[in-house]
Structures are given as C-alpha cells and as structure tokens.
Amino acid sequence: MRKILGHLVWAAISVLAAFALAGIALNRGEPVNSVWLVVAAVCTYVVGFRFYGRFIGARVMGLNNDRATPAERLRNGYDYEPTNKWILFGHHFAAIAGPGPLVGPVLAAQFGYLPGTLWIIIGAVLGGCVQDFMILFASMRRDGKSLGQMAREEIGRVGGVTALVTVLLIIIILLAVIALVVVNALKGSPWGTFTIACTMPIAVFMGLYLRYWRPGKVLEVSLIGFLLVVLAIIGGQWVAESPTWARVFTLSGPALAIAVIIYGFFASALPVWLLLAPRDYLSTFVKLGVVFLLAAGILLVRPQLQLPPVTRFVDGTGPIFAGTIFPFCFITIACGAISGFHSLISSGTTPKMIAREWHAWPIGYGAMALESFVAIMAMIAASALPPGVYFAVNSPAGVVGETPELAAATISGWGFPVTAAEMREWAREVGEHTLMHRTGGAPSLALGMAYIFGSSVGRQFLGFWYHFAIMFEALFILTLVDAGTRVGRFMLQDFLGHIWKPMGRTSWMPSVIFTSAAIVLAWGYFLYQGVLDPLGGINSLWPLFGIANQLLAAVALCVATTILVKMHGARYMWITCLPLAWLVTVTFTAGYQKIFSPEPRIGFLAQAAQLEAALRAGTVANVAETQALIFNARLDAVVCGIFLILVLLILGDSIRVCYGVLTGKKEARLLEAPFVMTRLKPEEI
Amino acid sequence: MSHLRGCVRLLLDLLRELADENAYRRHLAAHGEKPSPEAWRKFCDERLVARFVRPRCC
Numbered sequence: 001m002r003k004i005l006g007h008l009v010w011a012a013i014s015v016l017a018a019f020a021l022a023g024i025a026l027n028r029g030e031p032v033n034s035v036w037l038v039v040a041a042v043c044t045y046v047v048g049f050r051f052y053g054r055f056i057g058a059r060v061m062g063l064n065n066d067r068a069t070p071a072e073r074l075r076n077g078y079d080y081e082p083t084n085k086w087i088l089f090g091h092h093f094a095a096i097a098g099p100g101p102l103v104g105p106v107l108a109a110q111f112g113y114l115p116g117t118l119w120i121i122i123g124a125v126l127g128g129c130v131q132d133f134m135i136l137f138a139s140m141r142r143d144g145k146s147l148g149q150m151a152r153e154e155i156g157r158v159g160g161v162t163a164l165v166t167v168l169l170i171i172i173i174l175l176a177v178i179a180l181v182v183v184n185a186l187k188g189s190p191w192g193t194f195t196i197a198c199t200m201p202i203a204v205f206m207g208l209y210l211r212y213w214r215p216g217k218v219l220e221v222s223l224i225g226f227l228l229v230v231l232a233i234i235g236g237q238w239v240a241e242s243p244t245w246a247r248v249f250t251l252s253g254p255a256l257a258i259a260v261i262i263y264g265f266f267a268s269a270l271p272v273w274l275l276l277a278p279r280d281y282l283s284t285f286v287k288l289g290v291v292f293l294l295a296a297g298i299l300l301v302r303p304q305l306q307l308p309p310v311t312r313f314v315d316g317t318g319p320i321f322a323g324t325i326f327p328f329c330f331i332t333i334a335c336g337a338i339s340g341f342h343s344l345i346s347s348g349t350t351p352k353m354i355a356r357e358w359h360a361w362p363i364g365y366g367a368m369a370l371e372s373f374v375a376i377m378a379m380i381a382a383s384a385l386p387p388g389v390y391f392a393v394n395s396p397a398g399v400v401g402e403t404p405e406l407a408a409a410t411i412s413g414w415g416f417p418v419t420a421a422e423m424r425e426w427a428r429e430v431g432e433h434t435l436m437h438r439t440g441g442a443p444s445l446a447l448g449m450a451y452i453f454g455s456s457v458g459r460q461f462l463g464f465w466y467h468f469a470i471m472f473e474a475l476f477i478l479t480l481v482d483a484g485t486r487v488g489r490f491m492l493q494d495f496l497g498h499i500w501k502p503m504g505r506t507s508w509m510p511s512v513i514f515t516s517a518a519i520v521l522a523w524g525y526f527l528y529q530g531v532l533d534p535l536g537g538i539n540s541l542w543p544l545f546g547i548a549n550q551l552l553a554a555v556a557l558c559v560a561t562t563i564l565v566k567m568h569g570a571r572y573m574w575i576t577c578l579p580l581a582w583l584v585t586v587t588f589t590a591g592y593q594k595i596f597s598p599e600p601r602i603g604f605l606a607q608a609a610q611l612e613a614a615l616r617a618g619t620v621a622n623v624a625e626t627q628a629l630i631f632n633a634r635l636d637a638v639v640c641g642i643f644l645i646l647v648l649l650i651l652g653d654s655i656r657v658c659y660g661v662l663t664g665k666k667e668a669r670l671l672e673a674p675f676v677m678t679r680l681k682p683e684e685i
Numbered sequence: 686m687s688h689l690r691g692c693v694r695l696l697l698d699l700l701r702e703l704a705d706e707n708a709y710r711r712h713l714a715a716h717g718e719k720p721s722p723e724a725w726r727k728f729c730d731e732r733l734v735a736r737f738v739r740p741r742c743c
Contacts (some may be wrong), residue, residue, distance in 0.1 A: 077715030079735070083702070090699040100743040167740060174743050215725030250708035272733040273726075284703050334743070341742045348739050483741045489736045506734075638730060 007138035023351030032306045034380040041376045045369040048125035053365035060572045061137045063357040068678040083356035092350045093367040096342050099477050100335030103441035106382040108332040110318040113383040114309035115329045123337025127579035128474030132342045133364030134560040141672040147347045154562050162650045170548040175484045176526030178477045178543040181580025183256045184440035190249035190287035191236040196474045200233035206278035225282045233309035253531040261524035267482030268516040283479040290472045297452040303384035304323035319395040320541045327590040328455035331546035336375025341596045355685040388418025393444040397437045431463035442473045488519035498628045517545030529632045554583045558654035563660045566668040591644045595637045604637035
C-alpha cells in the first residue's frame with residue numbers, strides 16, 4: 001500500500017512538472033505568474049534528483065555505504081573529516097553559489113523569460129547536476145584529487161596540463177567580467193560606492209578583532225560586520241544627499257576600474273587574515289541570507305512576469321549583447337544550468353569531507369539543483385520588471401543613445417514602452433541620479449529584488465532594498481575578485497617556480513609583488529577594455545566568459561566520460577556524452593561566431609575591420625582610442641581561439657583514450673583507491 | 686518541538702562549519718591544544734592559506 005502511494009505521489013509530481021512546464025512554454029498573451037516557474041523548476045528538480053540522480057548513483061557509480069570514504073580513511077581533523085550530510089550540503093552550496101547564476105539569467109532575459117528558464121531547468125537536470133555529481137564521485141574515489149590531477153592520471157599528461165592552463169586563463173577572464181559588473185553597478189552612484197568602500201575598513205576591523213581581540217569568534221564578528229554594513233547602507237543615503245560627499249563618491253567607470261584594480265592587488269598581497277578571510281565570512285553569510293530572503297519574497301509576493309516569454313531579440317539584434325538565441329542564450333546563462341567551475345569545487349574540499357558514499361547524491365546532484373533554482377529566482381526578479389525599464393537599465397548608450405529621452409524613444413520603438421520621466425521616477429525612488437545604461441545585470445537584478453522586497457514590506461524602503469541588493473552583489477563579487485587574484489598568483493608562482501626557484505616561494509615578497517601585479521594587470525586590462533567599450537563591455541566579455549566556463553565544463557565531462565568508459569565500456573557513456581556533445585556544439589559555434597562572424601557586433605575580427613576602415617576613412621573622433629579598440633578586438637579573438645584549441649586538445653586526448661579502451665587496445669585501468677570496509681559509526685557523523 | 690530543536694541545531698552547526706569554528710575545534714582536538722590567541726593564529730595561518738589557494742566558483 002505504501003509503495004503504491006509512493007508511486008502515486010511521484011506520478012503526481014511528474015504530471016505537475018509537465019503541466020507547469022507546458023503552461024509557461026505554451027502560454028501566449030496572458031501574463032504568467034512567477035509561481036508557475038517555481039513549480040515547474042522545483043518539481044523537475046525533485047523528479048530528476050529522485051530518479052535520474054539515484055539511477056546514476058546506484059547503477060552507474062555503484063555507490064556503496066560500506067566503503068570507507070577518504071574522510072574516514074585519511075582523517076586528519078583538518079581537511080579530511082567525516083561531516084554531517086546536511087552541513088556539507090550547505091558548505092558545498094555556499095562554495096558553488098557565485099554571481100554567475102544571478103547575473104547570467106538577468107542578461108539572457110533579453111530573449112524573454114522562456115528560453116532561459118527552459119535551459120536553466122533542463123540544462124541543470126541533465127547536465128550541471130550530472131557533471132557535479134560525477135566529478136564529486138570520481139574525486140571521492142580517488143582520495144579527493146583535483147580535476148587537473150584526475151585529467152592527468154585518467155586521460156594523460158596533455159590533458160592535465162591543458163586543464164591547468166585553461167583554469168588560469170578562465171580565472172583571468174572571469175575576474176575581468178565580474179569586476180566589470182561591479183563597476184557598471186557603482187559608476188555615478190555615490191550611495192553604492194560609499195557602501196562598498198565601507199566594507200573594506202569593516203573587513204579590516206573584523207580581521208583585527210579576530211586576530212587580536214576575540215580569536216576564534218567568527219560568528220560573533222560576522223554579526224558585528226553585518227550590522228556595520230547595514231549602517232553603511234543607511235549612511236550611504238546621507239552621503240548621496242550631501243552635495244559635498246556625493247561629489248567625492250561619484251566616480252566614473254574608468255576611475256572605479258582603477259580603484260578595483262588597486263584593491264585587487266592589495267587584497268592579493270596582504271596577509272589573508274587581515275582582509276580576505278573576514279570579507280569571505282561576511283560575504284558567505286550575506287549570500288546565503290539573501291538567497292533565502294529572495295525565495296521567501298518571491299513566494300510571498302508571487303509577482304506577475306511582465307517580460308514577454310520570447311522577445312524579438314532572438315534574431316540576434318539584442319541591445320545588451322549581440323547574437324542569436326542559439327548559441328548565445330546557452331553561453332550567457334552559464335552557471336545556472338552547467339558550470340565548469342563547479343568541477344573545481346567538487347574536486348576540492350567537499351570530497352574530503354563526505355562521510356558516506358551515498359551522501360554524494362544530495363551534495364553533488366542536489367546542491368547544483370538548488371543553485372539552478374537561484375538562477376530561476378534571478379530570472380523571475382528580472383522578468384518582474386516592466387520590459388521597458390529592464391531594457392533601459394541594461395542597454396548601453398552606444399546602442400540606444402546617450403540621452404534618457406533618446407534611449408527611451410529607441411526602446412519604446414522596439415515595442416517596450418518606457419519614458420524618460422518614468423526612468424527618473426524609478427531612479428528617484430531608489431536614491432540614484434539615473435538608472436540608464438547600467439549594463440551588466442547587477443542593477444536590474446537589484447531593482448527586481450528591491451521591487452519584490454519592497455512589495456512585501458512597503459515601497460517606501462525601495463532605496464534601502466536596492467542598495468542592500470547592490471551591496472550584496474558587489475560584496476561577494478569583490479570577494480571573488482580578491483580570492484581569485486590570490487589563486488591566480490599562487491598558480492603563476494607555482495609555474496614560475498619551475499623556471500627560477502625563488503619565484504615559487506609564496507612568502508618571498510618580490511615574488512608576491514611581481515605575480516600579484518601580473519595577475520591584476522592581466523584581468524585589469526580586460527576590465528579597463530570593457531569599461532571603455534562603447535557597446536558596454538558586456539557584449540564582448542560576458543560571452544567570452546560564458547564560452548570559457550562552458551569549455552571548462554567540457555573538460556570536466558571529458559574526464560567523467562573517460563572514467564565511465566573505463567568502468568562500464570560504452571554502456572553508460574551517454575550520461576556524460578549527451579551534455580558533452582551539447583556543450584561542444586554550443587561553445588564551438590559561439591566561439592567560431594565570436595571570432596569570424598561578419599557582423600561587427602558579434603565577430604571580434606569584423607569589429608576590428610570595421611574600426612580600421614573608419615580609421616582609414618578619417619571618421620573617428622579619437623584615433624588613439626580607436627587603435628586601442630582594434631587591438632582589443634583582435635586580442636579577444638586570440639583569447640577565444642586559444643580556449644577552443646585547448647579544449648580541442650583535451651577532447652582529442654579523451655577520445656583517444658576512450659577509443660583505446662573500447663577497442664581493447666588500451667587497458668581500462670581505473671585509479672580508484674582500494675576498497676576498505678567502513679568502521680564509522682552513525683553517531684560519529 | 687524536538688524536530689524544530691534539531692533544525693536549529695543543524696543550522697547553527699552549518700553556520701559554525703561555514704565560519705570555520707568547527708574546524709578550529711577539530712584542530713585543537715587533533716593537536717591537543719586549548720583555545721588561545723596563539724592557537725587561533727596558528728590555525729588561521731594553516732587553514733586560510735590553504736583555503737585561498739583553491740579556485741573560487743563563479
């Protein structure tokens with residue numbers, strides 16, 4: 001009886017998922033309530049988790065709770081430690097949740113809410129969750145080895161080196177693009193700039209408090225830090241209203257870019273405990289709190305989606321970034337559906353803390369499903385705004401026109417009515433001078449979040465909520481910038497150490513300064529290029545980041561496929577080959593178009609050629625700036641080409657190994673740790 | 686009521702894990718040390734340096 005009831009419940013959830021998905025996909029004309037998106041997403045994740053995830057865990061991986069995990073076998077009370085399943089779930093989720101699933105869907109909303117929503121749900125269930133789960137499993141069976149180590153051991157030396165170089169290059173592009181999101185959110189905003197500037201002395205105060213006054217009291221100091229940040233947001237309003245102080249904190253894009261670059265250098269070179277670690281604690285708690293708050297706000301307010309399901313920009317003429325729905329929607333969403341970066345986390349701390357093998361199922365598959373749900377919430381927040389407002393905030397001046405009146409007329413001409421007066425009113429309500437031309441996704445997400453929070457507790461606090469959301473986004477993006485710079489510095493030091501030993505010493509000051517500066521200048525260059533780009537920077541940098549991130553996912557899926565082939569031959573390789581084939585198709589199409597498309601807004605080389613023609617014709621206002629833009633476009637084309645070549649290398653190597661194993665020419669030697677019976681008692685977990 | 690207590694305990698444990706307070710406790714137990722400013726600094730210097738060597742997620 002219980003079994004029949006169970007079947008009935010799962011059948012009902014499956015029907016509900018199908019009904020909700022069909023409802024949002026086929027509905028035309030009538031406004032759709034956001035609850036439909038929530039129901040469609042949650043039911044699909046639950047069904048995918050219960051059936052597909054369990055199938056992979058039981059049949060494909062052969063998870064076995066009797067097998068001792070590395071956390072038990074190598075327990076050292078430090079990084080190898082058996083940890084409660086739900087605590088590790090939260091830990092893993094906090095580590096994988098970055099700005100990508102928040103910003104990507106907001107940008108992809110230019111195609112309408114439907115394409116992005118479908119890809120977020122389907123891509124996560126069949127791709128992202130599978131990748132995270134597979135890599136977590138593989139690393140757990142190999143004593144917590146990293147993706148690079150597994151690539152080297154399971155595929156070959158070429159695969160391993162390629163994976164490492166790919167990671168370093170991706171880090172540089174990632175840092176540039178997310179820093180650009182912050183710069184675009186804070187330019188001309190004294191309130192936002194003041195608040196974010198305050199987080200730095202607050203972090204230093206927290207660092208000193210922890211080091212000297214109350215050592216070990218991290219939760220206590222994080223609470224103090226959070227209260228101080230809230231005070232900074234409140235103080236920001238006063239700063240914005242003071243003519244003298246508002247002038248001090250009103251910075252242009254280039255000025256903010258330089259400030260972020262300088263900050264990145266110091267954060268990388270200073271001791272970790274002083275700035276990085278306290279910011280990281282604060283950012284983690286704020287991030288989890290806001291995600292929870294946003295979910296509660298959406299369920300409470302249940303906003304109607306004002307954006308149409310599909311916009312005219314599926315043809316590739318979008319103002320935020322150029323390119324047709326295929327492949328650019330899939331490149332833009334990035335982390336909400338499948339993220340290569342997750343494979344680095346799944347082969348990092350988490351596999352060393354899993355107490356039982358079956359815990360990898362909720363942690364690997366489940367945490368990614370939750371991350372995907374965060375992306376759905378971001379899509380709802382963006383789609384809840386009037387479409388005219390959404391496009392006015394996100395469209396660069398180079399596309400819609402410099403003045404508010406001209407921009408409003410252009411956007412209204414696309415069929416999304418908005419007026420300059422309406423935009424001024426929105427700006428006044430959130431305490432900003434203007435909200436126009438803030439390409440990057442962060443301000444429109446903050447506006448959507450403020451709208452949802454404001455609708456639940458009162459619109460008079462719209463300004464506070466908007467700046468709270470901006471603070472939350474900027475805080476954890478900058479935490480990623482400083483931590484990423486440091487990681488890049490260590491990778492570079494490790495590499496240079498092979499050439500000249502002293503450079504490899506992480507505490508040798510000349511090496512610290514040189515490598516920090518090199519990494520900061522590398523991403524700083526791309527950031528500055530994005531700030532000066534008349535098309536807003538996001539148009540060229542975000543697709544580059546999306547391509548890089550998805551290519552890293554392709555690397556991870558290559559490793560996973562090779563392991564599956566060694567385990568079962570060809571039987572289950574479709575599980576990873578399916579998302580791998582899709583990713584390779586999408587990223588190579590996007591990469592090819594970004595390099596060779598004859599449309600200057602899409603193809604880097606065409607853009608360079610167009611600028612060069614204008615330079616020759618003498619129709620450009622600033623010769624030096626145009627020459628720099630030409631160089632940048634060509635550089636972007638080269639970087640994109642390098643990404644594609646690196647992944648072709650690892651893909652070819654992986655196919656070679658798989659072919660060898662399948663034809664019996666190569667031994668299917670798995671490098672798993674040997675089976676050891678667990679002795680861990682339930683009360684120890 | 687006991688379920689609610691269990692949930693709160695789990696949440697606090699999660700916060701302590703994210704805040705490295707649990708890891709600090711494990712570090713003290715493993716080294717047979719008592720909480721002190723020196724022990725915390727030693728723990729920080731080992732754990733935090735290792736933590737910020739790993740790539741972060743986007």
